[in-house]
Amino acid sequence: MTAIEHGAAAxxxxxxxxxxxxxxxxxxxxxxxxxxxxxxxxPVRVFDAVExxxxxxxxxxxxxxxxxxxxxxxxxxxxxxxxARLRPVDDLSRLADAALVVEAVVExxxxxxxxxxxxxxxxxxxxxxxxxxxxxxxxxxAGPLKRPGRLVGLHFFNPAPLLPLVExxxxxxxxxxxxxxxxxxxxxxxxxxxxxxxxxxxxVNRVARPFYAxxxxxxxxxxxDPATIDAVLRECGGFPMGPFELTDLIGQDVNExxxxxxxxxxFHSPKFTPSLAQRRLVEAGLLGRKSGRGWYDHAxxxxxxxxxxxxxxxxxxxxxxxxxxxxxxxxxxxxxxAGISVRQSDDPRAGGGLELPGGGRLASVDGxxxxxxxxxxxxxxxxxxxxxxxxxxxxxxxxxRGGTLQEAIGLFQALGxxxxxxxxxxxxxxxxxxxxxxxxxxxxxxxxxxxxxxxxTAMRLGVNHPVGPFEWARRLPGAWAHGLLEKLHGxxxxxxxxxxxxxxxRTFDGADGEGADA
Numbered sequence: 001m002t003a004i005e006h007g008a009a010a011x012x013x014x015x016x017x018x019x020x021x022x023x024x025x026x027x028x029x030x031x032x033x034x035x036x037x038x039x040x041x042x043p044v045r046v047f048d049a050v051e052x053x054x055x056x057x058x059x060x061x062x063x064x065x066x067x068x069x070x071x072x073x074x075x076x077x078x079x080x081x082x083x084a085r086l087r088p089v090d091d092l093s094r095l096a097d098a099a100l101v102v103e104a105v106v107e108x109x110x111x112x113x114x115x116x117x118x119x120x121x122x123x124x125x126x127x128x129x130x131x132x133x134x135x136x137x138x139x140x141x142a143g144p145l146k147r148p149g150r151l152v153g154l155h156f157f158n159p160a161p162l163l164p165l166v167e168x169x170x171x172x173x174x175x176x177x178x179x180x181x182x183x184x185x186x187x188x189x190x191x192x193x194x195x196x197x198x199x200x201x202x203x204v205n206r207v208a209r210p211f212y213a214x215x216x217x218x219x220x221x222x223x224x225d226p227a228t229i230d231a232v233l234r235e236c237g238g239f240p241m242g243p244f245e246l247t248d249l250i251g252q253d254v255n256e257x258x259x260x261x262x263x264x265x266x267f268h269s270p271k272f273t274p275s276l277a278q279r280r281l282v283e284a285g286l287l288g289r290k291s292g293r294g295w296y297d298h299a300x301x302x303x304x305x306x307x308x309x310x311x312x313x314x315x316x317x318x319x320x321x322x323x324x325x326x327x328x329x330x331x332x333x334x335x336x337x338a339g340i341s342v343r344q345s346d347d348p349r350a351g352g353g354l355e356l357p358g359g360g361r362l363a364s365v366d367g368x369x370x371x372x373x374x375x376x377x378x379x380x381x382x383x384x385x386x387x388x389x390x391x392x393x394x395x396x397x398x399x400x401r402g403g404t405l406q407e408a409i410g411l412f413q414a415l416g417x418x419x420x421x422x423x424x425x426x427x428x429x430x431x432x433x434x435x436x437x438x439x440x441x442x443x444x445x446x447x448x449x450x451x452x453x454x455x456x457t458a459m460r461l462g463v464n465h466p467v468g469p470f471e472w473a474r475r476l477p478g479a480w481a482h483g484l485l486e487k488l489h490g491x492x493x494x495x496x497x498x499x500x501x502x503x504x505x506r507t508f509d510g511a512d513g514e515g516a517d518a
Contacts, residue, residue: 012181014188015128017041019099024048024092024115026057029132030104032160034086035061037102039161040189043085045095049105054088061086064161092122100185102154104132112141120146128181130154134205135261138171138198149175152182155202156191157462164192165461171198192461194454200265203450204462205258207469209272210436212255215243216275218432223425224308224393226295231307232420235391237430238384238466244295248288252281252295270496271440307391310419313410319362320345320355326477327364328354330386331415338414353377360404362411365431367487367497370424371397378408379424382431382476384466391418393429426491431484434472438481438512439503441469446502473512482507 015021021037023030026048038044038061048054062083068074095101101119105111116129123129129151131141142148153169166186170179179195186193196203215229224232230242247255256278263272281287281294288294296304318341321332331354336342345355353363360376370379378400381393392412396405409419422428427435441455450458456468473481482504488497499507506512 012177012184014181014185015042015099017188019043020045020095020097022047022089022095022098022101023104024095024101024119025104025106025132026050026053026088027104029156029158029160030102031057031060032158033102033104033132033156034058035064035161036156036189036191037100038082038086041085043087045087045089045098047089047092047095051090054090058086058088092118095119096122096124098123098127100128100130102130102132107133107135109136109140112136113144116141116151117144128152128178128185130182132156134202135258137200138169139173142171142173148173150178152178153198153202154182154186157204163461164190165204165458166191166193167202167204167458167462168193168195169198169202170195174198192457194450194458196450196454196458197448199444199447199449201258201262203444203455203458206262206444206449207437207441207455207459208463209259209262210433210440211239211463211465212243212247212259212278213273213275214427214433214436215429216278218422218425218429219244220275220277221425222423223395224420224422224429225305227305228307228393228420228422229429231391231418232381232393232422232429233433235418236381236383236389236393237433238389240464240466247278248294248296248298250288251290252278252287256282270494271436273496307418308420308422309391310394310409310413310421313406313413315340315410315414316357316407317341318343318357319411322347322355322361323352325352325354325364326480327380327382328352328362334387334415335411340411340414356404356407356411358401358403358407360401360407362408365395365428365484367427367431367435367484368491369397369426370395371399372491375399376401376404378405379428380408380412381428382434384430386415389417391420393420393422395422395424395428397424427484427488427497432488434469435481435484435488436497437469438473439485439500442473442502442506443500446500446505470512473506476512478510478512479507481512 021042022045023034024047026046034044034046046054046057065079069076069079131153138153142151152174155167157163157165168183183193226244230244233239233242259274286293289298292298320343322345332342353361363379365379365381378394378396383389412419445452452470456470459465459468482499485497485499
């Protein structure tokens with residue numbers, strides 16, 4: 001049963017708020033899930049195999065409720081009512097009346113299987129069982145159960161009380177009504193649930209991999225330094241954080257382990273190949289903020305590296321438009337608004353892009369090396385919105401003259417952009433990342449992992465991307481992602497950038513893009 005089929009089913013009623021919700025595992029995530037269920041009005045029971053841990057978790061949740069009262073986000077009466085419904089228990093048998101049990105214990109398959117097998121002997125036949133696993137197969141977790149159809153994945157994101165997304169994961173044996181009831185319950189708790197099938201990484205941890213992988217690859221290729229790559233993805237791509245600063249926040253060990261798990265689960269697919277540079281950080285104990293150093297130095301008083309930003313250059317007095325260049329066409333209004341004359345060429349042999357006064361060309365990123373077939377050329381990167389972007393990346397070809405690069409820098413500075421010049425890397429920074437996000441997402445949808453809308457929702461809410469991959473695809477010219485990856489695969493023929501069959505079908509069926517052909 002695929003996630004798409006689950007999404008089409010009628011939704012049953014959620015677990016009634018008068019019924020008990022039990023959380024097994026009293027760590028940070030377990031506490032967060034207990035708080036969410038408590039806030040929704042349920043009686044909540046917390047169990048942990050370590051003596052005293054459940055009571056500590058209950059005290060921690062109550063302390064958070066107290067802080068909410070202090071901040072005016074909860075009344076004292078609401079806090080008192082919630083506190084009265086929350087209890088620690090010291091034996092699984094005391095969860096017998098639960099209508100829903102969510103396990104949030106250690107990420108070891110044998111531990112989860114043993115726990116859920118024991119719970120089956122305690123709870124009623126209509127009790128819904130859920131695992132909060134982020135990396136294990138829901139199908140495998142349910143394997144030993146007598147009634148595996150009632151087990152569903154409920155993957156909350158940390159911190160659970162604050163982050164809205166919940167991935168509702170259907171294992172191979174999960175009954176459709178179980179997944180639908182879990183979805184309805186998460187929605188009733190004020191969350192935004194998305195249905196997905198039980199595949200490695202589910203939606204978010206699968207589709208998000210290129211955001212990290214392409215940045216790390218560009219760093220390993222010495223195309224740009226971490227601070228510059230982060231700045232370009234933030235200020236040009238619209239992402240709230242760059243991959244280097246984000247993984248320092250997450251923890252390099254945590255992020256690398258997820259990447260390695262997905263790669264191994266997909267039988268070492270080149271699409272998900274881990275980063276050797278990140279692996280070296282983990283081996284060296286440079287895990288990010290929690291260790292004081294990762295890609296960046298987080299010691300008190302440490303100065304943050306600045307992105308490469310080109311010094312001021314004179315803008316060209318005019319540009320000449322040669323033929324079709326879908327992304328360059330978006331800049332023409334901005335160029336004219338900046339007082340730079342825009343002239344149209346009537347030479348059909350001149351090729352595409354913008355000709356600068358010195359005779360060099362400015363062309364949009366297309367997946368090939370900047371100098372491929374053109375010589376004196378500077379390529380510019382993709383932007384989420386060229387009008388509001390505050391930075392742009394430029395990549396000169398090896399044959400680009402210094403004057404051509406200076407004219408290109410001056411042009412974008414006249415449009416109000418900081419300019420980062422990077423080495424000639426096929427696909428550049430934002431474009432390579434976005435094309436791979438689109439490709440991996442298209443492949444996931446084609447394999448029944450989730451719907452397009454759920455993928456976009458998951459990526460916006462789960463990892464805070466500005467838009468989902470399918471929204472990116474709709475904003476760009478129809479064959480843009482497929483064409484860029486074909487050229488990138490030609491430049492880097494490792495298989496990593498070969499467009500998936502799913503992306504090919506979307507491209508040639510006309511499912512993507514509203515702009516002119518790239």
